[in-house]
Amino acid sequence: MSDALRARRSCHAVPGSNPRFLEKAQGLDSDQVFLDIEDSVAPIAKPDARKNIVEVLNTGDWGNRVRTVRVNDWTTQWTYKDVIEVVEGAGANLDCIMLPKVQTADQVKALDVLLTQIETTMGYEVGRIGIEAQIENALGLINVDDIATASPRVETIIFGPADFMASINMKSLVVGEQPPGYDVGDAYHYILMRILMAARAHDKQAIDGPYLQIKDLDGFKRVAGRAAALGFDGKWTLHPDQIAAANEVFSPLQSDYDHAENILDAYDWFTSEKGGAKGAVMLGDEMIDEASRKMALVISAKGRAAGM
Numbered sequence: 001m002s003d004a005l006r007a008r009r010s011c012h013a014v015p016g017s018n019p020r021f022l023e024k025a026q027g028l029d030s031d032q033v034f035l036d037i038e039d040s041v042a043p044i045a046k047p048d049a050r051k052n053i054v055e056v057l058n059t060g061d062w063g064n065r066v067r068t069v070r071v072n073d074w075t076t077q078w079t080y081k082d083v084i085e086v087v088e089g090a091g092a093n094l095d096c097i098m099l100p101k102v103q104t105a106d107q108v109k110a111l112d113v114l115l116t117q118i119e120t121t122m123g124y125e126v127g128r129i130g131i132e133a134q135i136e137n138a139l140g141l142i143n144v145d146d147i148a149t150a151s152p153r154v155e156t157i158i159f160g161p162a163d164f165m166a167s168i169n170m171k172s173l174v175v176g177e178q179p180p181g182y183d184v185g186d187a188y189h190y191i192l193m194r195i196l197m198a199a200r201a202h203d204k205q206a207i208d209g210p211y212l213q214i215k216d217l218d219g220f221k222r223v224a225g226r227a228a229a230l231g232f233d234g235k236w237t238l239h240p241d242q243i244a245a246a247n248e249v250f251s252p253l254q255s256d257y258d259h260a261e262n263i264l265d266a267y268d269w270f271t272s273e274k275g276g277a278k279g280a281v282m283l284g285d286e287m288i289d290e291a292s293r294k295m296a297l298v299i300s301a302k303g304r305a306a307g308m
């Protein structure tokens, strides 16, 4: 079964048509790498991209990174060949397939069936390869709960801001930044929160998509920081400089991590036979209860996933 708890603070995008980038990505410090056959690859280059990806998955050194391949969406002519070629060719060295522009649960189910057939034919463990679902238009967002629960393979729900902005006619060309003229809050708040609610309700990871102004690291940190503050697990990176920033933004502060571990220790004592008799537990001047234990568990899990 797929593993929804892998660290994904930084999800690094690499065009499958660029052998130099595919080589370089192996030395980068991202939690995840996703090798793309979709929008960063021209139609004419897609056949070669599939071949390059199979080759680097099988022969490259990817360490502990989550290895994902983004295929083309089901409304194109390419999806079936993307999945069959990549999974038959490198299914043993691949963790997830990312499906872009998902609009309905049936699209996830179709990918699930195809993966099961390939895994069975190839003698792979059935169900090991996960699915990452990109929400990139209004219909996808409306159906996000059904999409999240369409298959046990679904590990992440990903916000695709560029396609989403285009699909709802947002009056802006700068992905992730506020559209000019909207000055009453964060134009992305509803979308991010809706995706986060679906992810948390169904035990999936919530991932924020790309920030295209790759020279503007402060802008990247600001936009990533908004998603991290809400509770998102990670963000795409398009340039090596964005990776360290994402790893930092989506890790807890060391002081918060230490504090969370102290809360958990204090709570352990509270639930012991001796401590429980006291009725409540204090950590310095702070009262600890079951809800604070749950908050501490979240920070602690994020910190441990980040290697703290």
Ligand code: GLV
Pocket (backbone or CB within 6 Å): 100, 134, 136, 159, 160, 161, 162, 163, 164, 209, 210
């Ligand atoms: C990513 O695919 C996006 O459209 O933002």
Ligand code: MG
Pocket (backbone or CB within 6 Å): 039, 100, 136, 160, 162, 163
């Ligand atoms: Mg997109």
